[in-house]
Amino acid sequence: MANVSLQHIEKIYDGGVQAVWDFNLDVKDGEFIVLVGPSGCGKSTTLRMVAGLEDITNGKLIIDGKDCTRLAPKDRDIAMVFQNYALYGHMTIYENMAFSLTLRKEDKQVIHRKVMAAAEILDLKSQLNKKPKQLSGGQRQRVAMGRAIVRNPKVFLFDEPLSNLDAKLRGSMRREIMLLHKKLNATMMYVTHDQTEALTLADRIVCMSMGHVQQIGKPIELYEHPANTFVATFIGLPPMNMFDGKIENGYFVNELFKYPLNSEQKAGLAEYEGKDVILGVRPENMTRDGHIKFNITNNENLGMNTLVHGKIEGKKIVVCKFAEWCNYKYGDEINVGFQEDRMHFFEKDPEGRHEYQKAII
Amino acid sequence: MLKFRKSSVEKDTILQNDILHYKKNKFAGNFALLALVFNCLYFTMLYAIHSADIYKPLIGLSVIVNLLVMLAGFFCSEGIKNYNKKFSIALFVLAAVQIVRIFVYPLTGMVDGWMQGNYYFGAQMSTAGNGVVLIIYLVASAACFIVAGINGLLVALRLEHFDKKLQSGEISVEKELAALDEAERTSSAGEVNNG
Numbered sequence: 001m002a003n004v005s006l007q008h009i010e011k012i013y014d015g016g017v018q019a020v021w022d023f024n025l026d027v028k029d030g031e032f033i034v035l036v037g038p039s040g041c042g043k044s045t046t047l048r049m050v051a052g053l054e055d056i057t058n059g060k061l062i063i064d065g066k067d068c069t070r071l072a073p074k075d076r077d078i079a080m081v082f083q084n085y086a087l088y089g090h091m092t093i094y095e096n097m098a099f100s101l102t103l104r105k106e107d108k109q110v111i112h113r114k115v116m117a118a119a120e121i122l123d124l125k126s127q128l129n130k131k132p133k134q135l136s137g138g139q140r141q142r143v144a145m146g147r148a149i150v151r152n153p154k155v156f157l158f159d160e161p162l163s164n165l166d167a168k169l170r171g172s173m174r175r176e177i178m179l180l181h182k183k184l185n186a187t188m189m190y191v192t193h194d195q196t197e198a199l200t201l202a203d204r205i206v207c208m209s210m211g212h213v214q215q216i217g218k219p220i221e222l223y224e225h226p227a228n229t230f231v232a233t234f235i236g237l238p239p240m241n242m243f244d245g246k247i248e249n250g251y252f253v254n255e256l257f258k259y260p261l262n263s264e265q266k267a268g269l270a271e272y273e274g275k276d277v278i279l280g281v282r283p284e285n286m287t288r289d290g291h292i293k294f295n296i297t298n299n300e301n302l303g304m305n306t307l308v309h310g311k312i313e314g315k316k317i318v319v320c321k322f323a324e325w326c327n328y329k330y331g332d333e334i335n336v337g338f339q340e341d342r343m344h345f346f347e348k349d350p351e352g353r354h355e356y357q358k359a360i361i
Numbered sequence: 362m363l364k365f366r367k368s369s370v371e372k373d374t375i376l377q378n379d380i381l382h383y384k385k386n387k388f389a390g391n392f393a394l395l396a397l398v399f400n401c402l403y404f405t406m407l408y409a410i411h412s413a414d415i416y417k418p419l420i421g422l423s424v425i426v427n428l429l430v431m432l433a434g435f436f437c438s439e440g441i442k443n444y445n446k447k448f449s450i451a452l453f454v455l456a457a458v459q460i461v462r463i464f465v466y467p468l469t470g471m472v473d474g475w476m477q478g479n480y481y482f483g484a485q486m487s488t489a490g491n492g493v494v495l496i497i498y499l500v501a502s503a504a505c506f507i508v509a510g511i512n513g514l515l516v517a518l519r520l521e522h523f524d525k526k527l528q529s530g531e532i533s534v535e536k537e538l539a540a541l542d543e544a545e546r547t548s549s550a551g552e553v554n555n556g
Binding site: 092115129 | 376377379380382383384534538541542
């Protein structure tokens with residue numbers, strides 16, 4: 001296994017379109033890194049640059065102390081698992097898994113041992129004589145992973161491997177990937193746009209948007225201390241509720257409500273007195289003991305909790321997530337508030353110079 | 362030393378035999394297909410001979426035999442790939458058919474002389490020349506069927522014997538793989554210590 005270091009990596013396509021801007025990341029040996037972001041944010045491009053499937057325009061890629069920036073993909077000792085499995089339909093599962101080793105002309109018995117070991121890990125032993133079309137999507141993805149495992153690469157790369165699977169299978173495969181990482185203790189880089197996958201799998205998450213890294217950190221850090229409004233709204237489901245307003249005399253004030261700040265918030269926002277800020281509150285941090293009037297439009301019971309959609313003062317659309325079964329009807333009015341220690345404040349740039357507003361506290 | 366080598370060979374055999382469970386017998390299968398290639402060469406040459414004498418009722422039977430040989434040969438090729446020893450017997454029968462066919466057209470053609478003046482691959486050939494080439498094709502086809510049959514039979518018997526041993530618990534692939542992994546770990550740990 002290996003350390004991977006991406007230093008000031010940039011990707012500029014022919015025609016001048018820049019897909020990745022100044023990407024810096026040090027992946028430790030055995031670490032599970034998840035690149036997450038919306039479609040077109042540059043996460044797959046970054047992964048493909050690590051794999052060698054895309055040229056790196058600027059910057060350096062160091063794998064285990066060796067500069068691999070211009071190295072051919074086959075010489076990087078990296079295995080990649082794709083979303084569409086990329087299995088050979090005319091070969092059996094055994095032959096698919098053994099394929100890369102057969103190309104390397106490894107000894108047949110060594111190949112056999114490696115394939116059997118991978119099949120054991122992935123519970124594929126009974127499927128080895130079948131063809132890919134005889135397997136389910138989840139099994140095919142396991143075969144694709146097995147093909148990567150037999151190579152015993154320095155780094156595993158996963159490019160949205162679960163996107164083709166249904167929700168239930170995605171959940172079980174996610175747990176299998178977690179187990180696989182524990183068993184192999186391998187360095188893994190995983191691309192997804194699904195924040196659930198990112199939060200559950202990652203040792204560290206790299207959150208990207210429009211080719212820029214927005215935040216790198218542990219899942220809990222991104223959830224509890226988002227660096228900007230993009231991360232705040234991207235991580236968490238449903239997304240965080242955002243309110244524009246001002247800080248005035250120890251209150252967060254806007255046209256809809258006036259909310260008192262606690263002493264810690266007052267201290268943190270002292271220099272923003274009279275200035276525009278953005279308040280962010282996650283739906284699960286909305287309470288029913290406040291003074292803000294909330295007109296309910298929709299009530300979605302999810303079993304363990306209820307998503308309640310509505311408008312504050314008939315204007316601002318907000319979502320609340322209450323940890324119990326609720327039976328609100330359209331038009332019901334309740335009072336809501338915020339959990340004090342779970343309120344996030346972001347800078348508001350009145351000139352709109354920044355795409356995403358930085359977190360204050 | 363000898364003991365070690367013997368043990369090593371036995372381990373190799375266990376894994377080699379286990380590999381058969383996951384790989385097809387392409388060697389035998391491909392030889393059966395090669396036999397069909399020679400059969401194709403035989404009948405294309407036979408039907409290319411420009412002589413009115415060849416167009417007799419017997420040619421219809423020859424076409425049918427060719428079709429049957431091609432069909433049976435293909436089925437046997439697939440069967441033998443999957444270590445089914447019954448198909449080895451069928452391959453021997455096909456080889457016998459090819460040998461018998463030598464005495465039908467090539468020899469009768471040579472005796473009757475109707476194969477004279479054939480142009481094949483641009484060269485004018487004598488009756489004897491035509492006959493010899495046809496015989497070579499049939500012999501090559503039969504030889505390929507025999508090689509495929511023998512190989513298929515031997516490997517199928519080897520696998521059958523191995524499976525019996527596996528089922529009786531005399532040998533265990535899992536234990537073998539675990540032992541080899543352990544040996545590899547020990548040797549790599551030794552290398553690290555030495556290093």
